[in-house]
Amino acid sequence: MASTYSQADRRSARRARTIEDALDAAEAIMREQGVGGLSMSEVARRLGMRQPSLYKYFSSLHALFDALFARGLARTDAAVTAAIRRRPPGVPRLRAGARALMRWAVENPALAQLLYWRPVPGFEPSAETFAASRDQMATVRTELAAAAGSGQLRAAAATDEALLLYTVVISGVISQQLANEPGASFAAGRFSRLTDEALDMYFARYAPAGGTDADPRP
Amino acid sequence: MASTYSQADRRSARRARTIEDALDAAEAIMREQGVGGLSMSEVARRLGMRQPSLYKYFSSLHALFDALFARGLARTDAAVTAAIRRRPPGVPRLRAGARALMRWAVENPALAQLLYWRPVPGFEPSAETFAASRDQMATVRTELAAAAGSGQLRAAAATDEALLLYTVVISGVISQQLANEPGASFAAGRFSRLTDEALDMYFARYAPAGGTDADPRP
DNA sequence: GTCTATATGTTGATAGAC
DNA sequence: GTCTATCAACATATAGAC
Missing domain, CATH: 1.10.357.10 (Tetracycline Repressor, domain 2)
Known part of the structure; x- marks a missing residue:
């Protein structure tokens, strides 16, 4: 079971990291375009991700x-x-x-x-x-x-x-x-x-x- | 010439009033929806005017x-x-x-x-x-x-x-x-x-x- | 969890008839 | 100065295949 456990661990770590990356991108967008310039689309774009995928991380x-x-x-x-x-x-x-x-x-x-x-x-x-x-x-x-x-x-x-x-x-x-x-x-x-x-x-x-x-x- | 003069006068007065009305509406929108919620469309809507017409008053x-x-x-x-x-x-x-x-x-x-x-x-x-x-x-x-x-x-x-x-x-x-x-x-x-x-x-x-x-x- | 496809809505701005 | 028509972007959010 050790390998299963560590796999789940890696998965959640990866997920946490994606979330941090998204927040970093969001911060950058707000810095550049103002708070009102933030959008799900732009965050997804900067993560190299399609916009609907981002909804798996932020509802x-x-x-x-x-x-x-x-x-x-x-x-x-x-x-x-x-x-x-x-x-x-x-x-x-x-x-x-x-x-x-x-x-x-x-x-x-x-x-x-x-x-x-x-x-x-x-x-x-x-x-x-x-x-x-x-x-x-x-x-x-x-x-x-x-x-x-x-x-x-x-x-x-x-x-x-x-x-x-x-x-x-x-x-x-x-x-x-x-x-x-x-x-x-x-x-x-x-x-x-x-x-x-x-x-x-x-x-x-x-x-x-x-x-x-x-x-x-x- | 007096009537022409006064007609032009009325026209510009009317224009000035429309501008004031637009600004009033804009203020109301910002109060209700925040500064970022202001849009030409919504102002025109509240004035009972089509959105392109508003561009005659604000470029x-x-x-x-x-x-x-x-x-x-x-x-x-x-x-x-x-x-x-x-x-x-x-x-x-x-x-x-x-x-x-x-x-x-x-x-x-x-x-x-x-x-x-x-x-x-x-x-x-x-x-x-x-x-x-x-x-x-x-x-x-x-x-x-x-x-x-x-x-x-x-x-x-x-x-x-x-x-x-x-x-x-x-x-x-x-x-x-x-x-x-x-x-x-x-x-x-x-x-x-x-x-x-x-x-x-x-x-x-x-x-x-x-x-x-x-x-x-x- | 990622994608495509899509529904649905909004916006700013311009062209041109009347 | 008003309108209709339209363009080109942009957005949020969902459905469903893989």
């Missing part, structure tokens, strides 16, 4: 978008997680996470638009995909609470207002950069270069009265 | 988008101008203008997406339309300089950084509100309700050291 165009949304979430999660690893809780993690997120968005504009704007009429991420999105928000909330609890920030940082303003600042930088200078790198972009200053502005609002050195910039 | 789909972009600029300009009228220069105008802009964006999501995001692949506003956009930025720059010159804000407010951060904050609120709660009113939206707090955050960054009462909230 509809919406399903393809959902897979891309999920991929975007996983990628941002990985980028943020890697960036905050071994950093102390609170402000340092919030700062590093925000920077990582902005860099990722500038370098992956296609997926970023899918995550941060609403470019596809009628498309909403599925329930489970959306749940993952909520988890990310919960992480931010936790770090804000840690910052408030440890005195790095005022108690007001552990509120909904602070959480929402955090997302406002991040999405503001990302939106302006992607809309006005789509091609620029994170280092060169007129808006993405202001990432640290934007975060300074945000954290200053919740800085403790005393003015400690709780928020050292790297 | 292409891109031309229609450009007219919509220009309309959006004119509308925001009118909203902002009305809001800052009779307000003293500097911070009061910056605050009132930003509020008016955010309110307008929430109430006109279709045009706002066209102005603040980049939802149409391959579409860029024409040179003259884009020039109007630059004019609006120049106005903000002027008010920031006025605020810095009169001591309402620190000298740092008269820099590119301050100008860009101003747009970051505004577009951040707008983007988050439109992407996450598309239907909500300005008063009810979780993000648009934070407009004043977001502006507080911004102006605090450029507040003079002394801490004057130069930034009274309405």
Whole structure:
């Protein structure tokens, strides 16, 4: 039975790889032609496959978008997680996470638009995909609470207002950069270069009265 | 000759009205189906007109988008101008203008997406339309300089950084509100309700050291 | 899981009669 | 300026042979 098992294994591995290839192609298409330019036909074309065959992997165009949304979430999660690893809780993690997120968005504009704007009429991420999105928000909330609890920030940082303003600042930088200078790198972009200053502005609002050195910039 | 003149007058007035009707219809379509859902066919359909006839008014789909972009600029300009009228220069105008802009964006999501995001692949506003956009930025720059010159804000407010951060904050609120709660009113939206707090955050960054009462909230 | 064939729909844009 | 007619693409999705 060993050979049967390994054959099935190879089969599913091959299938998984085809799916990844399809998502790669889809990302490229969105990068080149905008999110609205994505189509099953074009993805199939780039895979050297007939369009109906692609339906064996994605049951509809919406399903393809959902897979891309999920991929975007996983990628941002990985980028943020890697960036905050071994950093102390609170402000340092919030700062590093925000920077990582902005860099990722500038370098992956296609997926970023899918995550941060609403470019596809009628498309909403599925329930489970959306749940993952909520988890990310919960992480931010936790770090804000840690910052408030440890005195790095005022108690007001552990509120909904602070959480929402955090997302406002991040999405503001990302939106302006992607809309006005789509091609620029994170280092060169007129808006993405202001990432640290934007975060300074945000954290200053919740800085403790005393003015400690709780928020050292790297 | 009087009757000829007035006939031509009526003709051009009628033409202008048809164009306005077409733009109204286009706005409605974008509101209902997203910016990408706009098509010449659907606009013509709603006007009770055959699709080829619409080409007498707009030479292409891109031309229609450009007219919509220009309309959006004119509308925001009118909203902002009305809001800052009779307000003293500097911070009061910056605050009132930003509020008016955010309110307008929430109430006109279709045009706002066209102005603040980049939802149409391959579409860029024409040179003259884009020039109007630059004019609006120049106005903000002027008010920031006025605020810095009169001591309402620190000298740092008269820099590119301050100008860009101003747009970051505004577009951040707008983007988050439109992407996450598309239907909500300005008063009810979780993000648009934070407009004043977001502006507080911004102006605090450029507040003079002394801490004057130069930034009274309405 | 791949293919061919096909149904069915949409679009942008042009030609030319009236 | 309006219409009919039409072209040429393009799309999503399904049926069914192999």
